[in-house]
Amino acid sequence: MRGKIDIPPTIQEGFMDLFMKDYYLALKENIFSGAPMFSTELEMYKWITHIINNSEVIDSQKLVCASSPYKSDRKDATCQAVDLGLYPTEFRPIHEPGDGEYNRHINWSRIDLSIECKVHSTDQDPFDDTREDQQPLAAARKKALSHILTYVENVFMHQHRTFHYMILFLGHYARIIHFDHSGVYSTVKFNYITHGAILTTFLSRYSHYSAAQRGYDPTxxxxxxxxxxxxxxxxxxxxxxxxxxxxxxxxxxxxxxxxxxxxxxxxxxxxxxxxxxxxQRGRLLLSxxxxxxxxxxxxxxxxxxxxxxxxxxxxxxxxxxxxxxxxxxxxxxxxxxxxxxxxxxxxxxxxxxxxxxxxxxxxxxxxxxxxxxxxxxxxxxxxxxxxxxxxxxxxxxxxxxxxxxxxxxxxxxxxxxxxxxxxxxxxxxxxxxxxxxxxxxxxxxxxxxxxxxxxxxxxxxxxxxxNDWELSKQVNAPAARQPDRTGTWQFMSARALNNPDKEIVVEDELEAFFHVLLYHAVRFLPHNIDPDSVPKFLEDYFDGCSTKGEEYRCGMAKLMAMEHGTIKLSTYNTMPASLKFLHPEDPNRSHVLDSLISQLLLSFKEAYALDPATMPGQEPSQVQTGEDIEAFWAALQAMPNVNDKGPVTPQKPKKSRAGKSKAPKPSRRSKRKAATAAGDDPKPLSLKEHRPVIELFREFLSRKDWPPNDKGVDLRVKGVKVKEAPVSSGEGGSRSTKRQLDDPQPGPSTSKRSRI
Incomplete structure (x- = not known):
């Protein structure tokens, strides 16, 4: 959430003027002035629920306050529960027999306004008014921030909302917080015993607003x-x-x-x-x-x-x-x-x-x-x-x-x-x-x-x-449309991660395709990484980052692979080795994919301006499985808008005028195939345009030695989604996902897929 929290210096400034313009038309009587000293959160739940429900502040025909501090929503995998909330009266969560009045299941799809209670006013405050970015430093306060973000994320997930309000009680202090997809805007922390009329008036106004004014999407x-x-x-x-x-x-x-x-x-x-x-407008009928x-x-x-x-x-x-x-x-x-x-x-x-x-x-x-x-x-x-x-x-x-x-x-x-x-x-x-x-x-x-x-x-x-062309742009359009780099952290090129202002070009996109291929191949296909080390490898290579000042940069695992043209496994295996993909039936033989990965790595090394690498040729497997290959190419040939739809086929000798066979001039592709078959070092591809890489893929997809049953179990940590590091819109929160690096949080501390 870095850079996405703001707190005006006074209650009157910004928050109420923007979000509740009619707030001060009639300040209500303070119903919270008699708050006792709370020694436990349970005391707070009971007292606040009783005060709100037994006052005339909220419209009881529309909303009611209910506590749900201990039991999560039955359909919520996070198992989180906010302490209290305002609910539509007809959908107030009910307590089960024997559970007591204050032990209901929260219902994320019905909660209208969230209320969280903390006994301590400072130690558990998720915001720090003394810091320029309002981000807390203490572990307990960071945890409190994480909790409230998870609560709001659950509301957004289970409902269709344009925004959501939360009241945060901190001992005898409170904050009113507004959440939308732009950022988090909170009041300063105020004493509700002495200034509770502000809170009372907020509740009164809120409860009399329409559903759309309370943040529900009318569409x-x-x-x-x-x-x-x-x-x-x-x-x-x-x-x-x-x-x-x-x-x-x-x-x-x-x-x-x-x-x-x-x-x-x-x-x-x-x-x-x-x-x-x-x-048509005016006097004419609308067409x-x-x-x-x-x-x-x-x-x-x-x-x-x-x-x-x-x-x-x-x-x-x-x-x-x-x-x-x-x-x-x-x-x-x-x-x-x-x-x-x-x-x-x-x-x-x-x-x-x-x-x-x-x-x-x-x-x-x-x-x-x-x-x-x-x-x-x-x-x-x-x-x-x-x-x-x-x-x-x-x-x-x-x-x-x-x-x-x-x-x-x-x-x-x-x-x-x-x-x-x-x-x-x-x-x-x-x-x-x-x-x-x-x-x-x-x-x-x-x-x-x-x-x-x-x-x-x-x-x-x-x-x-x-899919997903929302971050695309016209090639000739001005480059700097947004102040952040654009892409998905895990799959962005190393150059783009190290240069936030870099314009994304074809070379970066081709590298991103490679990272997508590598990611799925390591997760599902046979290779020589110790299976127990795969989660760590995926984290280091795809989620890893380094820092330069306050700026996030590419992780060393990805950068070293691009610069050296090989992926070293000394950190992950007992015996030092480079990454190899293996045949599912014989670990002493290479998978056909290994040659493709090696050729691409060699090309990236060349593109990153290092000395050419020596990549040994791979002997093809002897397994013959052409059914998928033939069906794939037949389907492409039936598509009228696909130009590159033919597999690689051997060239027939041409007849000379004298009637003798004349060998055709070898193409770049056939030269590369011959060199690989002979064990020579393949030459790096140009990554400035699509054609060489597409030809390489077509060449490998035309081979008959793809093993049919090579996909195995997912070696990534079960139940953990790879985070798409923060890129273009800075999706923050506990499970953020996309794109521009507003809120970069790559690294082992997060498990979400963050798109910058």
Whole structure:
């Protein structure tokens, strides 16, 4: 959360003026003035709950205070529970027999306002008003900050919110905190015995606000179990499952119909496509409505980026609802995100529209997209006011705009690849997509990562789908659009990590594709790393970082691999060795993938301007399995918008005029194949353009010696998701996920995937 917390010097400054403009119209009587000395948190729970519920401050017909300090939500994997909360009266959590009044399960999908209690006013305060960045240094206070961020993250995860309030009681002191995807904005710590009228008035105003004013998204309708759409969703899933029992999309939709999770109808405010005329105004009849709204029903998200600050991206397998209230297929994928609203940043749907117009293969097909009107973060405005008065403030709050995108394809995670061949073929497809986008449409992706390469079934085979173009840019556009580096930490090039202002170019993207390949190969394919050391290797190579001053830089494991063209395992194995991928049936033989990895490492070493390395040639395996290979190439040949779709085939001798056979002039690819087969050192590839790397991948995908059953168990720590280090939007919080390095937290202390 570095740089994402702000606290104005007084209660009146910033916080109330921005978030509750009518706050001081009528200050209420202080209901907290008689607070006793609390020796335990239980005393605080009981007293605060009693005071709030037995006063006339809140509208009891609308909201009620309930305590839930000990029992987590049954569907929450974090097992966290905030102490108290305001709930809609009709959905107040009830205590189970024998549990007592103060021992309910928290309900993250219903809580309206969170309340946390701490006995000590300083030792457990998650903010430090004396520090410029308000970040605590003491371990107990850091833990308190982590806890409240987890609570709010759970609210954002289980509900559709534009923002959320929390009251923090610290002994006889309190804070009122506003959370949105731009940042965390808190009042100063104030004594509620003497200044509790502020808190009383806040509660009064809050309880009389509408749902939208309290932070609920008005474009998301929760479907209660009596809603007719619920029955339609169940029936739609069952009918389609019968028709298509092996359809992975159908299975994903059925899995999302989790009875313990809230289901919603989500609106998309459709943006006009480029070239579409403006609606007529004035005396003329509108040729179309000024705003077209399409609705989709969704269950549990198939993907949730987590975090509090940042994009907060969620992905759903969705079905459209027509004007009559009926579900109409096919299944689509709906992405809900808080995009960075910055001049020059194009909406992802506009990028996809351009890619689709240029017939770029292996990218999503746009259905509709648009910003949700009136839903933008506000914390950046309060920060901007403070920064104008005090230019020394260094924090950077970004404006985020709520946005939804719907595409036709529903993919599955790359980690579900079936074999080494299918892993490489999926990445090959995305290389073709990246090349076509760059050369046909003049667009560069800038966020090649594991999560942005999906598996998608086309013409009966699994191919790759290059997803998530929200950080892309026009190749000739100005480079510095945002003050942060762009990408996903774990898969960014070493050069980009060491140069925050570096413009991302093709060479960086090709290196990112390599890191994605290496990441999945080490997790699932046979190699010579001690299995118990794999989690440590993944952490060092992908999550590792070094520092220069206050700036995060590339970790040494990745940097050394790029500079030396080999990955040393002395830290992870008993016997010093370099990383090798092995045949699943014979550890004394090399996997076909090993030669591909070695060739790419050699090319990166050359690109990083070091002396050429000597890479021994690899003897090919004798296992013959051509079924997957033939099906893959046949599927690509059937796609009209794929140019590079042919496998490598032997060249036939040409006839000379005298009728004698004349050997053709060897190509660069055939020279490399001959050199490798003869045991000579292969030459490094040029990484300035796509073609050499694509040719290398095609060459290896044309070989018949891919072992069919080479995928093993996941050697990464079970239950821990690799963090996508912080890059473009600085998704902070306890499970943050994406992109710009606002809040870099790479390293062993975090387990989330952080996108910078």
């Amino acid at each position: 998301a309708t929760r479907l209660e179990r009596c809603n007719p759409l619920i029955a339609q969703m169940r029936k739609f899933g069952q009918t389609k499952a019968t028709e298509h029992p092996d359809d992975h999309v159908q299975k994903m939709f059925n899995d999302s119909l989790d009875e313990a999770w809230p289901w919603h109808k989500l609106e998309v405010h459709v943006q006009r496509k480029s070239g579409e005329p403006e609606p 179309r409505p000024e705003r077209v709204t399409r609705s989709f029903v969704v269950g549990k998200p198939q993907f949730d980026a987590g975090g509090v600050v940042g994009r907060g991206t969620r992905g759903y397998v969705a079905v459209e609802v027509d004007a009559t209230g009926r579900l109409v297929g096919p299944f689509v994928y709906l992405k809900d995100a808080w995009r960075v609203d910055h001049p020059g940043i194009e909406r992802e749907g506009c990028v996809l529209e351009t890619l689709n117009q240029h017939e770029v293969p292996f990218v999503p097909t746009l259905v509709c997209h648009g910003d949700l009107e009136g839903q933008a973060t506000r914390s950046q405005d309060a920060w901007a006011q403070r920064k104008a008065d005090n230019p020394r403030i260094k924090r950077s709050f970004k404006k985020h705009q709520h946005y939804r995108l719907v595409v036709a394809e529903v993919g599955k995670p790359l980690e579900e690849f079936g074999s080494g061949f299918k892993l490489v073929s999926a990445i090959f497809c995305c290389l073709l997509a990246h090349q076509a986008a760059y050369e046909k449409a003049g667009i560069i992706h800038r966020d090649i990562s594991s999560g942005n390469i999906l598996l998608y079934k086309k013409n009966g085979v699994w191919v790759g789908l290059l």
